[in-house]
Amino acid sequence: MRSLNLTHIWVRSDSQVLVRAINRNRGSLELHGVLSDIAGLASSFTFCFFSFVPRNSNGPANALAKICLANFESSGL
Numbered sequence: 382m383r384s385l386n387l388t389h390i391w392v393r394s395d396s397q398v399l400v401r402a403i404n405r406n407r408g409s410l411e412l413h414g415v416l417s418d419i420a421g422l423a424s425s426f427t428f429c430f431f432s433f434v435p436r437n438s439n440g441p442a443n444a445l446a447k448i449c450l451a452n453f454e455s456s457g458l
Contacts, residue, residue, distance in 0.1 A: 389428040395436040395443065403431045 394400050402412050403419055423429040436443060 388426055390426050391430045391432070393432050393434040393439065393442070395434060395439050397433045400431050400433040 399412065399415070402409070402416055
């Protein structure tokens with residue numbers, strides 16, 4: 382993100398379990414790898430905030446994420 386000169390980010394997720402685990406700095410063994418990756422990425426920002434947003438209030442972002450995932454999966458990466 383440094384190449385974009387971003388120093389502050391606010392991440393919203395429709396996974397309340399994940400947001401709670403991130404904000405409490407603890408989670409289940411199932412989330413350990415994901416939380417470790419998130420912590421690494423978050424540390425590259427001066428300010429990084431995570432919050433929960435219900436899926437029904439997050440329609441456009443959810444649709445975009447599904448399109449990106451489908452493109453990623455079809456690329457074979």
